[in-house]
Amino acid sequence: xPGRLGRPGxxxxxxxxxRRGAAGAHQRPRAPRxxxxxxxxxxxxxxxxxxxxxxxxxxxxxxxxxxxxxxxELAERFGTPxxxxxxxxxEGRMRAYREAFAAQEAVLxxxxxxxxxxxxxxxxxVLELADDCGLWVDCASGGELATARAAGIDPRRIVLxxxxxxxxxxxxxxxxxxxRIVIDSLSELARLEGxxxxxxxxxxxxxxxTPGVDAHTHEFVATGHDDTKFGLTLSLGLxxxxxxxxxxxxxxxxxxxxxxxxxxxxxxxxxxxxxxxxVRFLAEVRATHGAEVGELNLGGGLGIxxxxxxxxxxxxxxxxxxxxxxxxxxxxxGLTARPHLFVEPGxxxxxxxxxxxxxxxxxxxxxxxxxxxxxxxxxxDNPRYPLYQAPHTFAPAGAVARDGTPRPVTVVxxxxxxxxxxxxxxxxxxxxxxxxxxxxxxxxxxxxxxASNYNRLPRPAMVLVGEGWAVELVRRETVEDxxxxxxxxxxxxxxxxxx
Ligand SMILES: Cc1ncc(COP(=O)(O)O)c(C=O)c1O
Numbered sequence: 001x002p003g004r005l006g007r008p009g010x011x012x013x014x015x016x017x018x019r020r021g022a023a024g025a026h027q028r029p030r031a032p033r034x035x036x037x038x039x040x041x042x043x044x045x046x047x048x049x050x051x052x053x054x055x056x057x058x059x060x061x062x063x064x065x066x067x068x069x070x071x072x073e074l075a076e077r078f079g080t081p082x083x084x085x086x087x088x089x090x091e092g093r094m095r096a097y098r099e100a101f102a103a104q105e106a107v108l109x110x111x112x113x114x115x116x117x118x119x120x121x122x123x124x125x126v127l128e129l130a131d132d133c134g135l136w137v138d139c140a141s142g143g144e145l146a147t148a149r150a151a152g153i154d155p156r157r158i159v160l161x162x163x164x165x166x167x168x169x170x171x172x173x174x175x176x177x178x179x180r181i182v183i184d185s186l187s188e189l190a191r192l193e194g195x196x197x198x199x200x201x202x203x204x205x206x207x208x209x210t211p212g213v214d215a216h217t218h219e220f221v222a223t224g225h226d227d228t229k230f231g232l233t234l235s236l237g238l239x240x241x242x243x244x245x246x247x248x249x250x251x252x253x254x255x256x257x258x259x260x261x262x263x264x265x266x267x268x269x270x271x272x273x274x275x276x277x278x279v280r281f282l283a284e285v286r287a288t289h290g291a292e293v294g295e296l297n298l299g300g301g302l303g304i305x306x307x308x309x310x311x312x313x314x315x316x317x318x319x320x321x322x323x324x325x326x327x328x329x330x331x332x333x334g335l336t337a338r339p340h341l342f343v344e345p346g347x348x349x350x351x352x353x354x355x356x357x358x359x360x361x362x363x364x365x366x367x368x369x370x371x372x373x374x375x376x377x378x379x380x381d382n383p384r385y386p387l388y389q390a391p392h393t394f395a396p397a398g399a400v401a402r403d404g405t406p407r408p409v410t411v412v413x414x415x416x417x418x419x420x421x422x423x424x425x426x427x428x429x430x431x432x433x434x435x436x437x438x439x440x441x442x443x444x445x446x447x448x449x450x451a452s453n454y455n456r457l458p459r460p461a462m463v464l465v466g467e468g469w470a471v472e473l474v475r476r477e478t479v480e481d482x483x484x485x486x487x488x489x490x491x492x493x494x495x496x497x498x499x
Contacts, residue, residue, distance in 0.1 A: 050308045051393040051441035053086030053353055055466070063397040063439040066355060067465025071397045075437055078461050079476060080359040081377030083448055087466030090126070090353035094133035097345060100319035108323040110338040115159050117300045118144045120346030120445035123462060125473045127151035136179065138344045142169040155179065163229050167191060174199050182206045182258050184231055186238065189245055189252070196251035206258040206297055207246060208232060209239040211277040213261045213270055231259065239281060240288065247289040256295025257281060263347060266303040266312050272325045274298055279329035282339060297342035298322065304351040306442040307391045312348065347445040354444020356382060357397060360436045361414065371409040373428060375438055378413010379420045380454045382447045386419045394426045397437035404431030415455050448474070453482060
């Protein structure tokens with residue numbers, strides 16, 4: 001069975017030729033993920049480096065270096081499992097976003113803001129890079145807000161999200177002078193108004209609207225349809241009620257509207273639909289409530305190439321398409337001025353920059369059934385396959401050649417859970433051996449962010465690599481770190497009664 005990255009033929013290494021951005025590739029939409037049962041198994045016949053970061057050097061199907069450093073050296077120095085982040089790819093994506101939208105401002109007739117969605121990879125150093133690249137930062141909790149502040153982000157360039165922000169989180173955001181608070185419900189609106197009044201501050205707000213748009217993505221990451229916990233549902237009149245209350249508020253300033261239709265989207269049509277609905281809403285707010293609301297935030301959600309064949313639009317195409325859709329809708333719905341456009345990408349910035357490096361352990365052959373290749377991490381460092389069968393591209397890593405015929409295996413982790421699977425039908429050389437390194441591409445987004453300590457596994461280190469150097473973004477957690485949070489009952493005074 002053909003595999004994803006698979007093992008190449010003896011001389012095969014046309015890898016770098018098929019990078020993201022290959023001419024014409026961006027135009028090809030894919031089927032909705034939930035309709036592609038098993039698609040990840042049969043993709044990737046070609047030995048492509050497509051999902052690996054820009055500096056990945058791949059020879060004969062093996063990941064040899066990243067950021068100019070041999071992967072064995074990285075594994076030796078920092079241990080495994082290891083989250084690697086390629087600086088060139090990360091910064092390249094951040095700058096490319098900024099440039100792609102800046103290039104459309106003349107056509108749009110309005111300014112644009114790119115907000116990095118920190119939830120994808122919320123690490124201080126990453127937020128510092130986002131800031132250096134001219135991006136704002138979107139935070140979805142008090143913890144993300146504190147991280148952004150620790151990274152020195154100007155609070156005025158922070159957007160605060162969350163469907164259930166606590167009073168403390170709202171208060172902290174108001175006190176810090178966060179640039180935009182995105183109101184997610186009518187009850188939150190009332191809460192925030194009280195907090196703003198008590199602080200004596202007028203708070204700039206976006207109203208999160210649920211536009212009723214199908215994003216053609218996995219149901220766990222779709223957010224634009226009506227029946228969701230996020231935002232104020234347009235079709236039920238909640239968005240209009242929210243707008244009316246905000247327009248009447250002395251303490252909350254309705255400066256914009258927001259929507260986010262979902263994540264991991266590889267097609268442009270959900271964005272067209274969202275732009276049209278949201279611009280029409282802006283026109284209705286003006287007509288009904290007499291308010292000129294000048295900002296439109298269309299959220300994030302652009303997908304990435306996690307397996308060859310998943311081809312997202314190129315950023316210039318996406319930016320041109322989105323701004324054209326907004327401009328067209330503004331004309332169609334009679335807006336007097338084009339809105340200032342915000343976008344909030346997370347996965348499409350951090351995802352392609354990440355590679356996870358594992359060490360292979362037990363290889364279990366079940367003749368006639370399956371072969372299991374177990375690695376030294378698993379669902380605790382990458383919960384996305386167990387959660388929603390996110391497809392991944394695997395490659396043997398390091399210099400040791402393995403020439404065995406490729407065969408399909410199930411890559412599993414080391415957790416006490418049958419669902420602890422990282423990939424099925426993964427084509428790996430039959431002579432892959434215990435102790436080998438195995439790399440997984442495009443793991444920069446929502447892996448570290450959603451990692452756990454299941455089975456008491458300390459979370460891996462995260463290392464930024466580039467031009468021959470490597471620096472820790474996050475140090476490896478230790479069992480001592482975990483124990484440090486847990487006082488012994490034996491030390492409790494007065495003694496805890498024992499049953
Ligand atoms: C409000 C909002 N903005 C932006 C994002 C980022 O989405 P993505 O990482 O898919 O670009 C999300 C993700 O869930 C979100 O909920």
